Amino acid sequence: MSWADDLPPLDAYDELVEQPTPRLSVVPAGPSAGADDLPEPQPTMDFPRVSISDIYSAPSPEPAFIWAGRIPRGHVTLLGAHGGVGKSMLALQLAVAVCLGADFLGASTERGKVLFFSGEDAGPVLRHRLGHIAAHFNASPHRLAESLTILDGSDEPALYREVATFGVRTSEPTPGFNRLTEIIREVRPSLIIVDNASDVFEASENDRASVRGFMRQLRQLFPGGSEPPAMLLLAHIQKAATGGRHAESYSGSTAWHNSARSRLALTADREDPARLTLSHDKLNLGPRTAEPLRLVRSHTGLLMLDEGAHDAEGAPKEPPEDSLLKVLADFVERGERVATESSAHTNAWKLCRPEPGFPKRAYPVAGPLFSALRQMERDGLIEKESYRDAYRKDRTAWTLTAKGWERIGKSAPSAPSASSYDENAENAVSLGGAPSAPSYGVGGVGDIARTDEGANLPNPTLAETTTPTDEGAPGTCPRCDGEGCSFCQPKEAIK
Structure with missing residues (x-):
């Protein structure tokens, strides 16, 4: 017996070897019946279409x-x-x-x-x-x-x-x-x-x-x-x-x-x-x-x-003089005075600058403003008005002329019936009554008499200065002959 007698028959190996899968030929399939009945795929999103054909016949409204x-x-x-x-x-x-x-x-x-x-x-x-x-x-x-x-x-x-x-x-x-x-x-x-x-x-x-x-x-x-x-x-x-x-x-x-x-x-x-x-x-x-x-x-x-408004480039829409006239007119209509003196604490720079209509771009500092006021006075738009303050001191304030009122399209207000004392004037205080006359002699304070340039003149009392003279002129002073001087006028109130 040989070793080959123990081997299995050759056809038994066919069961142990995996048989290849038969390859099928692929034939393109033609259109099947009922394919037109399937729905078309829809996009997941879309955008509205803007109508163009009727932009003339049905125009869109203007923006509101x-x-x-x-x-x-x-x-x-x-x-x-x-x-x-x-x-x-x-x-x-x-x-x-x-x-x-x-x-x-x-x-x-x-x-x-x-x-x-x-x-x-x-x-x-x-x-x-x-x-x-x-x-x-x-x-x-x-x-x-x-x-x-x-x-x-x-x-x-x-x-x-x-x-x-x-x-x-x-x-x-x-x-x-x-x-x-x-x-x-x-x-x-x-x-x-x-x-x-x-x-x-x-x-x-x-x-x-x-x-x-x-x-x-x-x-x-x-x-x-x-x-x-x-x-x-x-x-x-x-x-x-x-x-x-x-x-x-x-x-x-x-x-x-x-x-x-x-x-x-x-x-x-x-x-x-x-x-x-x-x-x-x-x-x-x-x-x-x-x-x-x-x-x-x-x-x-x-x-x-802002009534004194400016345009986009910063130029005033109206002349700055007109805006300033309107500001001054507001003070006059309110019965408040704007002092003409630049040193007064009620001067135009201090009073007018905070006002809404003040043309600040034209007058950024005080100097140009005071120059403009003087020019407006020369042009006949404003003038100085005299008045007495609380201490009976003569002062002046700016007011508009008839030409100035016409320039801003207004008429001058009627004259006020109030007292001439100005509560808004420099050094002003509220009055409790008229100031009383000093009790000392008009020649000086205390017992020391004043003299003028060494002149040895009499020191008349206040009563004597108000007594009529022989010429019949009441209040004649031997120094000023009735014109008014420090002897016949009371000294101003001291702060």
Whole structure:
């Protein structure tokens, strides 16, 4: 027997070897029956198509403005200003004007309801400001309450917030934003004011994506309807943007500028913080026709047009002499005197400069002002008026001539019936009665008689100086022959 006798038969190996899978020939299949019945794939998103063929037959309406030329409906307008300049007061004044349908800073407003969301100031501060504003517009608080809704969001101001999930930062609206949306749908205002971006936007103001997302989210607050509201968003301004503004009038990313369709800037004068300029820096909906407004802050904090206003280049809109005439006229009409002496503490520089209509750019210092007054006197516009102050001292004050009153379109006021004493004059004090005559002799104080250039003249008493002389001339003095001198006139009161 050999070793080959123990091997299995050859056909047994076929079961141990894996047989290859037969290869099938692929034949392209033709169109199957019913393929046209399958739905076409739909895009996951789409964009609205803008109709063009009917731009002549059905033109789109002109942009509507809630405040003529400055704040358009259906868009977000950005108002930039430094903290404390007055942007909140300006926004509240605008809110009241819109509620009443009254003109605001020389431009018309469209009457409607206003919703003011305050993320900065609490209720008591807003109420205090509204008291002055309502009095300025002569508005009834009850009537105002029907159109103005103010929300105090100072405790929870955030409307848009940045969140981090597993290290990924995103931004999203807050519950306060959702609640504000509900209130807006309920009130349906024509103007929405949000004060201000630094409080309601809790993300990086330099992050372009976050800023754009926030601005788009704000537009979601607009309720549907044929007349969308306007929105005014208050924001801080760059530190370098003051006076002449060598920087952009907003703070943070350029997305603030790009996302707003209209942008206003309120800046204070470098030399006089009480005077401000409201400029219209951007309007994407048409030409910017609104000129910069020169404003002045009143003693109650209200912002009003500066009657001595200047144009965008700083040139006066009216001759500075006319503005100065109006300021002097206000003093005359109030019965207050502006001293002609430059050394008096009631001189024109000290009294006129703080007045709202004073042309400060034309007269930045006292010298040009006094020169202008002298020239106006030579031109016959003003003149010196004599009066006696509280100490019976002769003084002079500026007053307008008939030509000056005509120059400013006014008539001279009637002469006052009050006493000639001027309580506003230099060294003036309130009078309790006429000053009493001195008890000492007119020749000097005490027992020492005065002499003049060594002249040895008699020292008459006061009674003697008022006794008629032989010639019948009452009060004749042996020194001045009745012309008046230190002997026959009482000494002036000493300070």
